[in-house]
Amino acid sequence: MTFELETAANPEKLRRVVIEPVSRVEGHGKVTLLLDDDNRVHQARFHIVEFRGFEKFIQGRPYTEVPVLVQRLCGICPVSHHLGATKAMDMIVGAKLTPTAEKLRRLMHFGQILQSHALHFYYLASPDLLFGFDSDVAKRNIVGVAAAYPDIARQGVALRKYGQEIIRLTAGKRVHGTGAIPGGVNKNLSREERVFLRKDIGQIVAWSQAAVELIKRIYTGNPDFHNGFGYFKSSFMSLVRDDGALDLYHGGLRARDEHGQDIFDHVDYGHYWDYVHEEVRPWSYMKFPFIRSRGREEGWYRVGPLARVVNCDFIPTPLAEAERKTFKEFGGSSATQATLAYHWARMIEMLHAAEGIQELLLDNDLSGDDLVNAGTPALRGVGVIEAPRGTLIHHYRVNEDGLIVRANLIVSTTHNNQAMNEAVRQVALQYLDGQEVTEGLLNHIEVAIRAFDPCLSCATHAVGKMPLEVELVDAGGAVVSRLIKSPDGRCGI
Amino acid sequence: MNKTITIDGLSVPFQEGQTIMDAALAAGVYIPRLCHNPEFKPHGSCKLCTVKVNGRNVASCTMPAVEGQQVLNDTDELNADRLALTQMLFVEGNHLCPACEKSGNCQLQAVAYYLGMMSPHYNHFYPQREVDASHPDVILDRNRCIYCELCVRASRDADGKNVFGLSGRGIQSSLVVNSASGRLGDTSLAATDKAVQVCPTGAILQKGKGFTVPIGRRVFDHHTIKEIQTGGGHD
Incomplete structure (x- = not known):
């Protein structure tokens, strides 16, 4: 099963169909299909065609600069890279965060989750879900959604805007701010700023609940189709808190197999390389990570909202926890491995982020003045965070002068590389195999990719390794x- | 009775021995500058302060004020030249503002904003320049050096150390330090030295202190360089 359709036996005799660019995703990617004269699919690959190279060009730069520099990887989830890198730099300066610093970072991260999940669901995915995968392509976009469902579109825009306001007030700017610094943060949240944010948070929580209801209604309205679309089973990996709760900012690594059995649990991510390896393949700039104990063939896994919601024991905010239970119990847990269930899980997480923001805004520690700590310096730092798209690993080594000598970034989309290819192949077999290729059918493949909300710009850095x-x-x-x-x-x- | 010159038609008094820049500074008239700092002897190298005196282009930081001079400063022609000079400074080095700790506090960036620079315009040189982080408290990033020699003058004249100097000529110029190894860590530089404080760009920075000033509280977040350098200034 695994790697079936990755490489055709006789590609020179086959017809090549290319989807380029894959639309409504972040970054630039393409899908190539090789079909025979009867339109049978012999090869299906999801490629990342851009190259970023951050791992290489930050070498020689001071460690203090890195959290601000590497967030330029992405315009959608810069906060995740900013915080992932800063967590690594916390180890470099040997700091244990003050309560004020940790809570401000958590707030910033909740803002990031909120705005990114809203962006993906409303702007990128909802046209497929609301209109149908092979609906009129001219209307299958956010403008079409705004015309047909103005309230839904308006809520999506407002949710994203609120998340961006959280980021602005904690990082200084809506995109590419400077809030987190090695050992802490550079500003607190004033009481006036907290009052300003509290004004709308009740509405944001309510709209987030409405978003869960919307995807739940769509999904459960046609359960067999949604469960079966691009279906495959895999392991999941995510961070969890010490007590097994969902924690998007910090925790230990948990990996569970397709049967829900632990592969590893509560692993200190400071030694992630003992558990996760990366493979390179000649046809993609993006690496293929795998769980070391299961090997290259069987060790691939999924990360992201579905992995997190399925992997955690509970969500520590009440509304999202109730939705998690509903999700897990739906159809005898039938959605817990489904590709399109990513959307459902994503909205549960957005609700959790909204609740988390509501709770944090009541905490006076956010307005504290104890912002930065330092301790015994180290030459290696690893920062792991749950970015909107999944587990994000930043790993750096510095020399005695504090300059970066090595960097390894394993971003969420990279973890999902094999899984996205698997989804593409499943959809190709389910819907395209033996059929006359149409735009609507090809969009089915894009729908499978979009479920992962991939950020292709974040994912390609290795120089000279391919x-x-x-x-x-x-x-x-x-x-x-x-x-x-x-x-x-x-x-x- | 005070002697006067006129700058863009405004009568500006001066004392004997003052330069046009000195007179302008005293009167709160802004003339764009990068290599000039009133605390140190004028250098006249960046040419950003070039003004037109009786039809001739001169560096206002080195040209003595003389009774009756008609000085043109804030003109479209001169500002266009200043913009071009600033753009050349950007492409000659590696000035990556988005990841620079000095962003928001950087005079080069602030001058560029003041002059309306929207792009580098010229092709980047992307020179290979070294970062020297050998000093325990100070980092020297030559990528951002504009060769204003303020650190050279400050180290020599204020700190009495002669830590910095320029080596080479023209495009081969580089900022060097005064130690047998060529490393900053082997010089007598101290983090409290004037030479460390005076850099108008992010070439000389305190080590381990990146981005501690939040966005919104940096010098040029709310004020133009004209406002900062004139204390309010004339329009």
């Missing part, structure tokens, strides 16, 4: 010579 194979072919199609570069950079003929 294996390449170059063939020189003569006019008759015969291979004249072949040059192969292995993952360790060595070349051979």
